[in-house]
Amino acid sequence: EVQLLESGGGLVQPGGSLRLSCAVSGFTFSTYAMGWVRQAPGKGLEWVSSIGSGGESTYYADSVKGRFTISRDNSKNTLYLQMDSLRAEDTAVYYCAKDLWELRVNNWFDPWGQGTLVIVSS
Amino acid sequence: AIRMTQSPSSFSASTGDRVTITCRAGQGISSHLAWYQQKPGKAPKLLIFGASTLQDGVPSRFSGSGSGTDFTLTISCLQSEDFATYYCQQYHSYPITFGQGTRLEIK
Numbered sequence: 590e591v592q593l594l595e596s597g598g599g600l601v602q603p604g605g606s607l608r609l610s611c612a613v614s615g616f617t618f619s620t621y622a623m624g625w626v627r628q629a630p631g632k633g634l635e636w637v638s639s640i641g642s643g644g645e646s647t648y649y650a651d652s653v654k655g656r657f658t659i660s661r662d663n664s665k666n667t668l669y670l671q672m673d674s675l676r677a678e679d680t681a682v683y684y685c686a687k688d689l690w691e692l693r694v695n696n697w698f699d700p701w702g703q704g705t706l707v708i709v710s711s
Numbered sequence: 712a713i714r715m716t717q718s719p720s721s722f723s724a725s726t727g728d729r730v731t732i733t734c735r736a737g738q739g740i741s742s743h744l745a746w747y748q749q750k751p752g753k754a755p756k757l758l759i760f761g762a763s764t765l766q767d768g769v770p771s772r773f774s775g776s777g778s779g780t781d782f783t784l785t786i787s788c789l790q791s792e793d794f795a796t797y798y799c800q801q802y803h804s805y806p807i808t809f810g811q812g813t814r815l816e817i818k
Binding site for chain 2: 624626633634635636639648649650651684689695696697698699700701702703704
């Protein structure tokens with residue numbers, strides 16, 4: 590069974606940093622692109638970032654470019670999102686998600702993790 | 712960024728109804744469109760990709776159509792478990808963008 594488990598969320602002050610992790614199991618992590626999508630409370634879905642299977646290709650939403658960094662450790666089956674210079678508008682549930690098909694970055698995601706809540710507030 | 716606009720934003724329907732949700736892209740995206748279902752407090756679930764390809768395990772009462780700028784998600788016979796919020800998503804170009812969502816409620 591494919592499983593994705595996010596961790597690392599919490600309360601952080603504006604300007605602070607957090608690193609989210611997504612531990613995966615049940616599939617060959619190193620052959621799939623991955624992504625992060627967030628959802629502010631009561632709002633819709635917003636794509637944040639994607640990364641190729643080998644980590645060589647990364648893509649970001651304009652709203653996080655230069656502040657967030659996506660990475661992966663294929664030896665640990667773990668996806669990361671380093672979030673710096675956090676703002677109140679970054680408050681959201683952050684989901685990691687697996688690309689449906691192997692090897693290329695397709696950006697249609699299934700399944701998703703259960704999400705981890707990030708609150709940016711003083 | 713390609714703007715994705717769904718209509719309606721919300722509506723009520725009854726079990727057994729046939730419902731259609733529309734998604735319009737601000738520019739042509741070929742068939743690079745996915746549909747997701749999200750229930751309260753849960754992660755989204757992929758229903759359709761490539762505008763019309765049903766993901767494994769998704770009931771056949773769900774169908775998608777369209778290409779270019781206009782797309783539809785149809786549920787042929789609503790079941791109680793289908794009441795949820797639906798999102799379209801384009802993956803034609805970066806940044807990846809979602810529609811604002813369509814909330815389907817029980818009448």
